[in-house]
Amino acid sequence: MTDHTARQLQQQVQQAIAEQQPLNIFAGNSRAFYGHPVAGTPCPVADHQGIIDYQPAELVITVKAGTRLSEIEQTLAEHNQMLAFEPPAFNESSTIGGCVAAGLSGPSRAFSGSVRDFVLGCRMINGRGEIVQFGGQVMKNVAGYDVSRLMAGSLGTLGILLDISLKVLPRPASRLSLKFDMEEAAAIKSIRQWAGQPLPISASCIMQEQLLIRLDSTPSAVDSARQKLGGEIIDDSIWPRLQHQQMDFFQQDKNLWRLSLPPATAPLNMPGEQIIEWHGGQRWIHHEGETDIFALTSSLGGHACLYKTRSRADNIFQPLDTQLMTLQRNTKQAMDPMGIFNPGRIYRGL
C-alpha cells in the first residue's frame, strides 16, 4: 500500500514541531463552523483518502481519514450495510476524518450509539511526529488505554487521524415512520415512556407540535410496534434531512444551540422554535437573548454547545470546572506536548 500522503502529513507535522508553528487541520472543511476558529498553518488531509479494507462478513471497514462519507456510505449500501450512527454530512466534501474528529452523530444516536461507539481503532500522527496505532479491527479490545476513542470528538486537537476502522451494521429489514399530533410536553412524555419499552424506535423528533418516530427492525417487529403505538404513517424523507441538517431550521442566520439534557427534562420555557431529538436527550434552539444557556443546561444536569454562531464567542462549549479543565489540558499535553494540533478549537489551552 502506498502511504506517501501519510508520510507527507508526517513531514508537515515534524516541521511544525521543529518550528513550533501550530497547524489548522481540515479535510472537506464542511464542519468549519463548529468550534473556535484556529490560527495555524493550513494542514489539509483530504488527499489522504480511499477505502483500505472492507470485509462485509466482519462488519468492519477501514478507511483513510480523507475519504468522503458519501463514498463510504455508497460502498456499504452495495452490501446492504451502513454507518449506524448516521453521521451528518454537511456537503459532498464531508469526510470520515472530520466526522470522527467532530464526534457528531445523527438521528439514530439514542438507539444505535454514537460515532465513538463505532470506532474500533485508528492510526494517527501524534505530537512527537510519530505514526502510532491504537485499537484494531476487532470488536473488543482492552489492551492498554482506549486512545482511539479519545480521538473521537477531540476536533483534531490531539493528533492527525490517518486511518480509521469502524464497525458497520446491516441495514434494517423494514422501516416505518409515524407522526403523532401532540404538544411538546405530551410528546416528551410519550417518547420517554416508549423508549423505556423494548420497541424498535430508531429515531424520534419533536417539532411544531408533532412527534415523529421511526421504527427499524424486522417486518413483523415493525408491524407489531405500529399496532401498539398507532399514529399516522408518513414517508421517511424527514430523517435524512434531519441527519444532514438540511431543514430550514438549521439554515437560519441565528445563533444555534445544541443542548444535551436528561431525556425526561420538561419542555424548556424558551421563545422560538425548537427541535428535540434522541428521545428527549438532544434539543436544538435558536437563542440570542440574555439567558445563560450554559448555566441553564448545567442546572438541568446537562451541557450545551453554541453549535453555530454569527460572531466570535468566548465560549462555544460548556465551560468545565477547574479540576476537569486541568485534566483535559494534561491529556492534551501528553498527546501534543508542543501544542501544534488545532490549538484552541475546543477550549483555550487545548
Place this chain on the structure above:
Amino acid sequence: MDTAFHKAIKKILPAQQILTDEAERLTYGYDNSRRHALPDIVVLPHTERQVADIVKACHDFKVPLTARGRGTGTTGATVPVRGGLVMSFEQMNKIINMDAANRMITVEPGVTNQQVQQAAAEHGFFWAPDPTSAAFCTVGGNLAYNSAGPRAVKYGSCRENTLELRAVTGTGEIIRCGTHTTKGVVGYDLTRLIIGSEGTLAIITQATLKLLPKAESKYTLKFTYNSMDAAARAVSSIMAQPDTPCALEFMDSRALQLIRENGADISADAAALLMVEVEGRGSALQQAADAVIQAARVEGHLHTEQARNAEEAAQIWQARKQLSPSLRKIAPKKINEDVVVPVSHIPALINGLNQLSDQYRIPIVNFGHAGNGNIHVNLLINPDDKMQMASAQECLNQVFDLVIKLDGSLSGEHGVGLEKRDFIYKELGAAEIRLMHAIKKQFDPHNILNADKTLPAL
C-alpha cells in the same frame, strides 16, 4: 510502612475502617489469578471524600495504592505487588439513584453487577455488561476492566453503557466526567479513557450507568456443525442479517468432547456448536428466530434445536454450564485467556491452538463469544508440574503470536493486569506505550495508582 503515613490514614478514617492485622490483610492480596502479595494496610472507605483524602495521602507519601472490588479478576490487576495500601470498596455499596424516567442508575463502585440488574429489572430494564461472575463482581471492577459478557455482541461493553463517572485522580483530585445525558462528552472523553484502565488512571467513586429496556421474551437456539470452518461461516451469516442476536456463543470440538463425557447430548460428528439467543415479542420473535435459523444453515450444518420456553432454554444452556465444572475438574488452576480475532479467522485460530496443544502436550479447550470473535482459550495445566508450567508460558507466548498474526487482540474483556502486561508489546509498539505512559503520568504523577499493571515498563 511509614508510621507518619499510618497516622495520616488514621486521621482520615475511623479505626474500624482500617485493617492492619496480617490475617485480615491476607485476604486482600488475592484475585482470581494464581498470584498473591500482602498489602501493608487495607482501608474500607465509606465516602468519596475519604477516598480522595486517602489518595492524597498516598500521593504525598508516595505509597502504592491498589483499588479492589471483590477480587474476581483473572489477571492479577488487584494484587498489590508493591505492598502499600489496598482500598476495598466493599462498604461503598449503595445504589444512589434509580432514575427510571431517564433510564439510568447511579451507584457506588462496590455494588455488585447482580444488584444493578435486580434494581433495573424492577423497572423493566437491564445494564448490558453481564460477566459470568455477575453475582459477585462489582460495578467498580467491571468498569476498571471494561468487562462484558455474552450480551456485548448486541449491546456493547461498559464503555458503551456508562454515562458519567466520578473519580479521584492520582493527586487526590475529585473529577466528574460524562453527564446524565445521551450525549455525555464535554471536551475529551475521559470517561472511556478511565473505563478499562484497571485503576491506573483514577479511582472510580460513583458511576451512572445507561439502562436498556428488557425484551419481552427470548428464544434460544442451538446449532451443531461438522467443522469449525462451517461454524465460523454460520457466525458471519448470522451477524450479517439485520436483527443482531443478543448472544452468540460457541464451543470447539475439544469442549464438546468434555461435555459429552459429562453426559451432554451432542452427536459424535459435531465438531463445533453455536448457541444463539434472539429477543422480541410475539410473532416478531419467531420471525427473528426463523431468520437466524435460515442464516445458520450453511454448508456443514448438522443439527438445529430451538427452545420455546424457559425450561427448554435452560436445557440448551446446560451444555454450556457443564463446561466450566468439567474444566475445573480436570485442571482446577487452568490458564484462562480471552483473545479476540476477526470472526473469519476463528477457524485459523482454533486450528493453530490445536497444533500448539499437540506441540506442547497441553490440552487446550476453547469456547466464548463467537459473534465478536472473543474466544476464551483454556490451557488445562497443572501448576504443580514445573516442567508443564514452563512449557505453558512458552505455549502462551505462541498463542499470543498467533492472535497478533491473525489481526487480533490479546484481551477482549479480562484485561491485562500483570498476566498479560509483558505480552502487550506484541500488540502495541514502543511509541504507543510511551504515549500511554505520558497519559498515565498526567493523571498520576507519582505513579501510585496500581503501578506495574497494564502498561509494560518503557
